[in-house]
Amino acid sequence: MAESKYAEIVLSCVEEKPFKAEVVSEYHTLVHVLSGEMKMVQTDHSYVFTEGDILLVPRxxxxxxIKRxxxxxxxxxIAVTFRPERLTDYYAQKKITIQQPSVQKLRTFARNALLDSYFSSILSYFEMKSELPDEIALLKIQEGISILRSIDKEVDSLLADFSEPGKINLAEFMEKNFMFNMPLQKFSYLTxxxxATFNRDFRKIFHTTPQRWLTQKRLELSHYRLAENKEKPAEVYLEAGFENLSHFSFAFKKHFGYAPTELRKEA
Known part of the structure; x- marks a missing residue:
């Protein structure tokens, strides 16, 4: 995966095999897919984005x-991130406050002249041999916020919400999100x-360590998809939370006593 970076503006490029990452961005991120395919798997839904699609991913x-x-x-x-300090300054100048935070969910946008010209101007910056000056990057970030506000009247309730995650039901959260291969620090923060408190609460609820529980849940999900959905191991391991196919095959055989390919043949 090749990547060029100018401050909070990023151009991503995947030229050969699929690239997978587990993402919990600290920032709202506006993405425009130029070519190829990006699949996003969330707790309750999966999305596939292709050339021309534009989306805003909440923090x-x-x-x-999975980028292919x-x-x-x-x-x-192209991805443009909106950091809290940028948003705080922007909304302070506009003297806008929100009455009620919005539901934190992914938003998509139809292409229009404002967004097309915005991303075209950003793309030209990646042809520069020198770094983009900070003041220009800031202007482009502010421009992006202004465009979103002009085409989505409810986006303020998302972008101007600076609250942090509160303590939530750990068991319910983990049952919904076990397939995401995240460090325990991220799971802890999001709950x-x-x-230390996460580990203590987890053992009290599940009577085992987080890592053992996560591995078992991911293997059970993989087994179900191979046996019931007739999927191939190469189609399953990434979305089940494993980093590579060989590690998945080894863990699967160790747990069930047979390889995932054997299960598929039986099915």
């Missing part, structure tokens, strides 16, 4: 992102706990 959202080249074209996208 603190657990998701698996398609039809001989690499995966390419409103310190790492």
């Amino acid at each position: 603190n959202q657990l998701c698996a992102v 080249p398609t039809n001989g074209n690499p995966y390419k996208s 409103g706990r310190s790492v």
Whole structure:
């Protein structure tokens, strides 16, 4: 995966095999897919984005992102992140406050002249040999916020919400999100706990360590998809939370006593 970075503006490129990452961004991120395919897997839904699609991913959202080249074209996208300090300054100048935070969910946008010209101007910056000056990057970030506000009248309730995750039901959260291969620090933060409190609460609920429980849940999910959905191991391991196919196959055989390919043959 190749990547060029100018402050909070990023050009991503995946030229060969699929690239997968587990994402919990600290910032709201506006993404424009230029070519290829990006699949986003969240707790209750999966999305596939292709050339021309534009989306806004809220901060603190657990998701698996799989980027793939398609039809001989690499995966390419532009991502603009909106950091809290940028948003705080922007909304302070506008003297806007929100009455009620919005539901933190992914938003998509139809292409229009404002967004097309915005991303076209950003793309040209990546042809520069020098870094983009900070003041120009700031202007582009502010421009992006202004465009979103002009095409989505409810986006203020998302972008101007600076609250942190509160303590939530740990068992319910983990049952919904076990397939995301995240460090325990991230799971702890998203459930409103310190790492020590997370580990203590987890053992009290599940009577085992987080890592053992996560591995078992991911293997059970993989087994179900192989046996019931007739999927291939290569289609399953990434979305089940495993980093590579060989590690998945080893863990699967150790747990069930047979390889995932054997299960597929039986099915």
